[in-house]
Each structure stands twice: as C-alpha cells, then as structure tokens.
Amino acid sequence: MAIDLPSILANAAVIVEGAILLDTVRFSSPAGGPPVFNPDTGLYEIPEGETLYEGPGAVQSGTLPESASAVVATQPWVNETTSKYKVFTPLTAPIAARDTIVTVVAVHEGGDQTLIGRQWRAMDPSQGGTLGVIRVTSLDQIQQAGGT
Structure with a gap:
C-alpha cells in the first residue's frame, strides 16, 4: 500500500492552521520615517507601507532575548536587545522578505490582547521546506521609542 504523502500533508496543514493560526497578522513593507505614537494602543509604531498580507497567523516567542555587543570586544554593550520571535502563517501567505514589518492586528477570544x-x-526571508505544513518566519521585536 502506497503512502499518499501530499494528501497527508494537506490534511495536516488544515489541522495545524485551525489549531494554531487563530490571530490576524499583517505583513507590510517599511514606509520609513520615525516611529509614530498610536493613542489607541499606547505604542509607538513604525510607519507601514504597502500591505503584503493580512490574514491568519500566530506570533510566538523563541529563545530568550540577548544583549548585542559592539564589534570590538573592548567597547561597551549596545543598549539594544535582540528579541527572538517567530510568526506562523499558512503556506498560501507570501514569503516575508527581510525587514518586512509584522503587526498583530487581532487576537482570538481569550488571547493576549497586549x-x-x-x-x-x-x-530573514520566510523558511521553507518540502514537508512543511505552515510557513515560519523569524522575527525581531521592534523596540518601543519614547521610553515606553
């Protein structure tokens, strides 16, 4: 009996998407310019350019944040951290290019409203693989400006 791997992966994708991709995320190109305060969220936001994707997704933290050091070992630590996250989207979502801005625009009932x-x-560009059932993109959180 032959195994129908494409059918198995397609069915797995439906299950994974229904169980994990509960929130709405937006991919957009960076528009440039300084961060702008959004009074609705209380956050400073990077201006977004063209919307490349808006649909089902999930953002999850990866490993613990790391402090970045200057190139020269004798220099002080840089005051910026690398906050490692991943966003999961359906395989039908476009591949996010490096520096694409990812914004959470809605969360599921009972989800983290913050x-x-x-x-x-x-x-980096979204990861891919021949046996994937969802698209995975590595992210770095955009640090808040203005002391927030």
Missing part, C-alpha cells in the same frame, strides 16, 4: 499593535521586523 499583542494588538505590537510590531516585529522579519530577520
């Missing part, structure tokens, strides 16, 4: 309006920058 995610709405938070932004991340894609660190």
Whole structure:
C-alpha cells in the first residue's frame, strides 16, 4: 500500500492552521520615517507601507532575548536587545522578505490582547521546506521609542 504523502500533508496543514493560526497578522513593507505614537494602543509604531498580507497567523516567542555587543570586544554593550520571535502563517501567505514589518492586528477570544499593535521586523526571508505544513518566519521585536 502506497503512502499518499501530499494528501497527508494537506490534511495536516488544515489541522495545524485551525489549531494554531487563530490571530490576524499583517505583513507590510517599511514606509520609513520615525516611529509614530498610536493613542489607541499606547505604542509607538513604525510607519507601514504597502500591505503584503493580512490574514491568519500566530506570533510566538523563541529563545530568550540577548544583549548585542559592539564589534570590538573592548567597547561597551549596545543598549539594544535582540528579541527572538517567530510568526506562523499558512503556506498560501507570501514569503516575508527581510525587514518586512509584522503587526498583530487581532487576537482570538481569550488571547493576549497586549499583542494588538505590537510590531516585529522579519530577520530573514520566510523558511521553507518540502514537508512543511505552515510557513515560519523569524522575527525581531521592534523596540518601543519614547521610553515606553
């Protein structure tokens, strides 16, 4: 009996998407310019350019944040952290290019409402694989400006 791997993966994708991709995320190109305060969320947001994708997704933290050091070992620590996150989207979502801005625009009932309006920058193009059932993109949280 032959195994129908494409059918198995398609069915797995439906199950995974229905169980994990419960929130709405937006991929957009960076518009440039300084962060702008959004009084609705209380956050400073990077201006977004063209919307590349808006649909089902999930943002999850990866490993613990790390402090970045200057190139020269004798220099002080840089005052910026690398906050590692991942966004999961359906395989039908576009591949996010490096520096694509990812924003959580809605969360499921009972979800973490503090995610709405938070932004991340894609660190690399979305990952791919021949046996994937969802798309995975590595993110770095955009740090808040203005002391928030």
